[in-house]
Amino acid sequence: MDIQEKKQLQAFATRIRMAALEAIHSIGSGHVGGVMSIADTMAVLYGREMNVRPEDPKWPDRDCLVVSKGHAGPAVYATLALKGFFPYEELKTLNRGGTRLPSHCDRTKTPGVDVTTGSLGQGTSQAAGLALGNRIKGRKNRVFLIVGDGESNEGQCWESFMFASAKKLGNLVVLIDWNKRQLDGYLDEVLPMGDFVAKMEAFGFDTVKVDGGDVEAIAAALERTRAGGDKPYAIVLDTVKGHGIAEVENTAMNHSMPVNDERFERWTAQLKAELDALEG
């Protein structure tokens, strides 16, 4: 990847963080930690890897994204708004009555959201079904599935991973957001999940681990999944919950947190400075 493209993707990730923060601030609080930890991945997916048409969100041959950790909705909405799926200003309707942007992703409401998620684990089986269905239909597209590390406590995830492997879904790419924290604290305190790479390999996935804050590393890992084949892919994203805003990273309980005016302005100013440096 050339330096120019890397900077563009980094800038896109920063814009996603700023837009998500703006949405969450507009309603006062939200799932800041898990939104920030996948911002870099969202930037690479929509800035480089995925083939989508904002003007035709239901184009049958599009690549699909299933954000099974559905509480990261604001990261998805920020990305889709920046890509032009709907007006940017709509981000400020997050969680308000009648909105198209509910806390958790909903395919029936938001242009560009492919699968309804939020009840943890359920996105994983739907992603497998979608990948299988696309393959039967002869489509050449791929399904990207983002799973939370805490979410993987749910047994349904592992049922779906067995299924994806058994059905040789080489058009499915599972991205595990290994940010080490879940709602009640660190995974190792709540329910230790062990070695995700070894687990996914044991479940029959072609697996790599990358720095989930490094757009170049994420891009390289995604690029190698283009080959398809007879194994589903897993990319374990080594991330930091709250990544990109130091104060959020350093807040112990950052799963959901208030974003008041003062925080919003301070954090936005920090992100804006980063953006200016990247684009200056």
Place this chain on the structure above:
Amino acid sequence: MLNIVYNGELDPRLCKDVIGATVADIVDHDPNAIFLDADLMSCSGTLKWAKANPERAIDCGIAESNMAGVAAGLAVAGFKPIIHSFGTFASRRCYDQVFLSGGYAKNDMTVIGTDPGVTATMNGGTHMPFEDVALYNALPGATVIDASDPACLASVLRQCQNRPGVKYIRVGRKQLARVYADGSELPIGKAITLRDGSDVVIFAAGLMLHEAMKAAASLEAQGISAAVVDCFTIKPIDADAVEAFAKKCGAVVVAENANRHGGLYNNILEVLAERCPVPAACVAVEDEFGEVGTQSYLMERFGLTAAHIEQQAKAVLKRK
């Protein structure tokens, strides 16, 4: 065409073979239809056909929650999935997935739950769903069917392919009394009058239809005129038919192979309360868990026989 041919005899076919043949026919003729099972294809009569059609007959293994989610994902991809498991696993075990990934997310699917209520016989209490009807009754927009006989089963299965929302069909794997001629069309949502009457109406579904017909014949011999109405569509209930017969007869008995709470009795009582309050009683499971035994033992044990219907009919007549 709708032709009632009830004469008290069992249909020679096993319902599982009717499921197998009908599902195969639907999938073979509709490129968007797809069938999923959870290691029970031999019980849904689909195994032989599935082995020859592995692309659109998917064995998901013993993982019903995943199966329901996969079905939802297939719906996103443009398919119209039909999934099967035993009634307990097709309801309780994967309810959250059918509810959210299916119903809430507008991913239409048909769910077949075999061995409802006492038809689970030798598998016993762990496999005996009395509550499946109540669960699906509470899923917004769902269609809930208790199939009357093989012709009804085939008719509703075909209709479900083009019906929005979640459709739940409960049916035993074995034999049922023959009620309708083959090829009969039973429009979902329409109750069917099997026998007219004027003193009391028996609304029944599935296995209990045969018991209701036997009870009505016995009551007739005692000078009581009992109507029997097939409520194979539990939801949406045919409110107009319920109201019309309640008005005409002035006394109601509901017979169902399920818990008295939350099922057919519930849906009929809602209509009665809102449109035509008349005395009513039910022949259903009195809020109990299942247990093992033969079907005849279990029907006695849980009070689901023609004699129980007759007893309730006489009791409700006294309250007229």
